[in-house]
Amino acid sequence: MALILDALVGILNEPTIGGMVAELAVLAALLWVAVLVGMFVGWVWRPRWAVDLAGGMGTPVLSNSDSLNDSAADESCESCEKEEKSETLAVTIEDLDHLCKLVEVRDGGPEWRQMMDKSLPNMSYQACRRDAESGPPQYRSRTVLEDATPEMVRDFFWDDEWRMKSKWDDMLLYHTTLEECPTTGTMVVHWIRKFPFFCSDREYIIGRRIWESGRTYYCVTKGVPYTSLPKQDKPRRVDLYYSSWCIRAVESKRGDGQLTACEVLLFHHEDMGIPWEIAKLGVKQGMWGMVKKIEPGFRAYQIARRSGDHISRCAFMAQINTKINPDYLRSLEDNSTSSEIVEPEKVKHWGNNVPRFLIIGGAVALACTLDRGLLTKTIIFGAARRFGMLGRRL
């Protein structure tokens, strides 16, 4: 960074246009190098949602969710239903319906393509991506943790304090709860997350809520409008944010037929305010680095909870769930999942992406650093795109 600062100071002291152009070129080159070094040293962008991982392709799921109607909801939750009708809650039954459709792979979107399949001794992880017709790329991942109960996993992903304390999610810089509904467990939280590429940090206002059916948990989190906390230049607000997961017990891969493992099926997309192609590349490079940290974070959480440590407010809230009547949940026939083929993405050698990544990464770094408004960004990205043609498709 010192080198880059020196270069900037050099530019400011340079009286001639020609000299300035030369200096800018040096600066750009330095930024590109910085980006590359950052990648190799592991200063890699680890997106939050890669962390939140979740669940199972074509598994038994909620059916009939279209017609989940109010009388369908569990009697014990009359007060929640009333609140829903008055639309005071940040997350409503429509959000549950949507998540159920995603879980069932019948939301009508494009097909998912597998991009990653990794295993650790006590954890496995698969991720797919698809490009929506409009909007940012969407991700779906399935994580299976051995020796884990759905309840513990539910609390773990909800526990913002633990995210920061145990550093398993080291991109989270700040969190606070803005609202809480004591009957439904619905929360509105404010997060600030670290962001790579010399860009400013990002802030999120997230509404979240958990539904429960038997021991299956549907956890919805999404960006919500919140006027009492005005937007600022920095950190930049991410409005379009969706991250939801379904948690349930599954058979252990040890083959003993015991439901001692826990599956998390996660759906995530967000508009981070950088070009989607670049976001995809960053995600691809950073995903596993982030996901790997879940297991140690989770095992430490299990130990802390078993030892009877004080549970955080967030974990307490995670235990307030809205019940859905299991009568409305029905396993879907496999035929409904076959409509969307999940095929592995072609494995590309990372070397092929280097020149293109260098150019685009440099452009992002420049655009974020010299944040002089849309024009600058348009020019820089335009140039980068042209040069980027050297490489193949991302």
Ligand SMILES: *[C@@H]1O[C@H](CO)[C@@H](O)[C@H](O)[C@H]1NC(C)=O
């Ligand atoms: C809700 O379900 C009940 C009983 O199954 C049915 O009589 C009613 O018409 C349904 N309402 C809606 C809006 O679908």
Ligand SMILES: *[C@@H]1O[C@H](CO)[C@@H](O)[C@H](O)[C@H]1NC(C)=O
């Ligand atoms: C995986 O779990 C088994 C059973 O709990 C344990 O014995 C083993 O040490 C774990 N492996 C790792 C790498 O944590």
Ligand SMILES: *[C@@H]1O[C@H](CO)[C@@H](O)[C@H](O)[C@H]1NC(C)=O
């Ligand atoms: C799946 O098959 C069952 C019976 O074979 C049928 O009733 C159902 O409509 C099918 N579901 C879809 C989504 O095609």
